[in-house]
Amino acid sequence: MTDTLMEADTKSASHYIAKQIEDNRSLIAAIGSKVRQYAPKFVMLVGRGSSDNAAVFAKYLIEIEAGVATFSAAPSVASVYGKTLALEGAMVLIISHSGQSPDIIAQAEMARNAGAYSVALTSEVEGPLKHLVDDIIPLHIGQEQGVTATKSLLATLTGLLQLTSSWTGNQELTAAVASLPTILQEATHAPANLRVEQLQGVTNLVVLGRGLGFAVAKEVALKLKEVCAIHAEAVSSAEFRHGCAALVAQDIKVIDVCISDESYLNHLEQLEHLLQCETPLVHLNQVLTGVHPRVAPLALLQRFYIDIAKISTQLGANPDEPEGLSKVMKTC
Structure with missing residues (x-):
């Protein structure tokens, strides 16, 4: 529906x-x-x-x-x-x-x-x-x-x-x-990759990605702000240890955007620190296997958009009328 x-x-x-x-x-x-x-x-x-x-x-x-x-x-x-x-x-x-x-x-x-x-x-x-x-x-x-x-x-x-x-x-x-x-x-028909209970009560989080996955992480963070009113910061997993890792001590939640391309193993290495610290971690995994690594990010975003629209309504928001947002943002 x-x-x-x-x-x-x-x-x-x-x-x-x-x-x-x-x-x-x-x-x-x-x-x-x-x-x-x-x-x-x-x-x-x-x-x-x-x-x-x-x-x-x-x-x-x-x-x-x-x-x-x-x-x-x-x-x-x-x-x-x-x-x-x-x-x-x-x-x-x-x-x-x-x-x-x-x-x-x-x-x-x-x-x-x-x-x-x-x-x-x-x-x-x-x-x-x-x-x-x-x-x-x-x-x-x-x-x-x-x-x-x-x-x-x-x-x-x-x-x-x-x-x-x-x-x-x-x-x-x-x-x-x-x-x-x-x-x-x-x-579109794949299982949900993100659920409302993973975001309930969350006001701040970090979205991590690497390479093309970082571009996806930025879009994920933007949509979390736009339709869920959750403050989210996208950070390359390669940069996370340079300052942002201090947020881990504050029990901030982290969303991990995982794309199976050439950056995958390097990305996982950076996540190891979070796992050792038992950081609350939500995985946005690649929803389809066996697809070309350059188009895999689009499949992940397709599923994410559907999930976040549902989550927005479940959190009491309206993704079709986000506060302060219009279709054409005329910036000077």
């Missing part, structure tokens, strides 16, 4: 992502060819909120698969400080579901004037970004009914995967992307 718009949006993601992959196939092939010819010296990522979490995913993905240095921009540099960066030879990826936020638009305009090759991933293909970027990758998600981003984030990650596989010519990754609609459907 589906009780919330957030859950309904999430469960529809596989349908829209199948359409996205098919409808964007020739466009992505053309952009991938263009990127290979352009051979960017580095990639700059622009996004806010869930889109910024997608940017963290993109950083790991592009550096792992394409070997090109990638970093997240500070949009205020253009919108507030009025500065122009030296971006000649750069590719700029602008990630914005709405394409409406003034600081994102300012950053896109700055990137264009600075001579970068810019690509936007957005649902609003006729919005302001249309005239500021070289190419647009439409997300094709239809209307997202809920306020908090779910299927738009999954579609954004799909677009990043599809672009990267085309750019690098990685046929294994291309096949993995093609399998995403099926994988998301399977994750």
Whole structure:
């Protein structure tokens, strides 16, 4: 049974992502060819909120698969400080579901004037970004009914995967992307990965992940804040011992985001300290086995969104009307 718009949006993601992959196939092939010819010296990522979490995913993905240095921009540099960066030879990826936020638009305009090759991933293909970027990758998600981003984030990650596989010519990754609609459907019907009793009475927690799992951890922490009003901080498990480990002495709860990729064993090594301290630990495990490690994070998020929507209502909140949040957050 589906009780919330957030859950309904999430469960529809596989349908829209199948359409996205098919409808964007020739466009992505053309952009991938263009990127290979352009051979960017580095990639700059622009996004806010869930889109910024997608940017963290993109950083790991592009550096792992394409070997090109990638970093997240500070949009205020253009919108507030009025500065122009030296971006000649750069590719700029602008990630914005709405394409409406003034600081994102300012950053896109700055990137264009600075001579970068810019690509936007957005649902609003006729919005302001249309005239500021070289190419647009439409997300094709239809209307997202809920306020908090779910299927738009999954579609954004799909677009990043599809672009990267085309750019690098990685046929294994291309096949993995093609399998995403099926994988998301399977994750939808997988057993719950998070339960309300694990979050009852919790007001502060830490979410740990490593690599692509860290990008997921950031999104998990954001949703805990948005729809459950739980203060959550996402930390790379590699950084946890540098300060945050002191929180363990305060019996703070930790959520562990576990992705079975090349970082898995290193991540487990960092968790050993928590186990020795008998820290309250909640595992968000990879919900499906035998899937490509670059698409596994999407399956985990698909299941998490469904779980957290239910938990939000069980905690007495409304995930469809989170306090202080609107569909388009216009940051200057």
